[in-house]
Amino acid sequence: MSDRAPSFWVIARRPRWIGALVLCLAIAGGFAALGQWQLARSFDAGAAPVEQTETVRPLSAIGEPQRPVAADTTGQLVRFEAEFVPDDYVVLSDRINLSGPGFWVVGHAVVDDGPSMAVALGWAATADDAAAAIAELQQDPPPRAMEGRYLPTESPQETDFENGQRSVLAVPELINLWSVTPDGVYGGYVLAADAPAGLDEIDSPRPISEVSLNLLNVFYAIEWVIFAGFAIFLWYRLVRDAWEEETAEEAEESLLDPAVE
């Protein structure tokens, strides 16, 4: 009787079941795509994507005077045109570059339409180097066209400013130090991309975007993967059903009619 009953693979190769397999694969593919979609949705990026911050954009499109820096524009590369106030250079201590701790030279830039912007121009290893660079900047001001990374102001409490120590770039503190009263000020500061002569560039890596994981979407993604596997399994089960059915019919016939054996 076994040679009369078709094997599993003979049934599986019938056009009907090949068609069913194609259908099941298509469904599984659809489920896998849905799983991909859920997986993509499970990463909810809080900060701007890298490509966005690494494209230089005009400052006017990113920030406004008298406003804090928005989360999705933090670390954005910006360009603007500004005039530097010669008497308003400030030196900050304990600023760490890749080459070690040192000093920042911070300038007071008056952006074309009036408001002021603090610009961290460059890094120097010693206070003397920084002072020398400032003397040079007062003779030969930085270029009008500035480019750099726009960052939120640091908090003034973190420095011992009462004892003349200044190591944070706090815009509200700088306003008090500047000789020219600003006509509005940006809530952040700009890390200049190119340092003027005598100073090193300040290292400013692109921002790391904080990514939060949405577990619900992760589980949905897993669910779709299981469903996709199930679609394939269903095909196998259905072919097997057909095979069992035919085998059972054979068995039944042979039971009713012993002559078949």
Place this chain on the structure above:
Amino acid sequence: MPIGPRPADIPRIRRAISVYKVSSIITGTFLLLLCAAMVTRYGFGVDLQLFGPYGFMYFEQKELITGINFTTVVLIAHGWLYVLYLGTDFVLWRLIRWSFGRFLFIALGGVIPLLSFFLERRVPAQAEAAITRASATAERVTV
């Protein structure tokens, strides 16, 4: 034609039937809750909030919800309970060796409102019928 259950599976089928009945009632209830949630969310633009600032449970615009968004909880719970329902559907379908169409029809019970309550009656009856047929065949074969 499907071949019907194996006689040896009959105790397992009975267990699967009782699990299916519980699951179909839960799924049916959550489907009705989901329909109500859709009406409030898309009809009236409000979600049901639990433990909000102004009381235990009340309707609030989705954006203003600070407590637990009960509407969303219902949505998520229905999704997972429906998967459970599909699981019981699958087990029953496998054990009784029904046709694939019937598997799909039972699966619809978690999608079409109120259908699962009818199925909760109909499916066990059909399962019992299949069991009876299978026992009869088994007897015929053994005799």
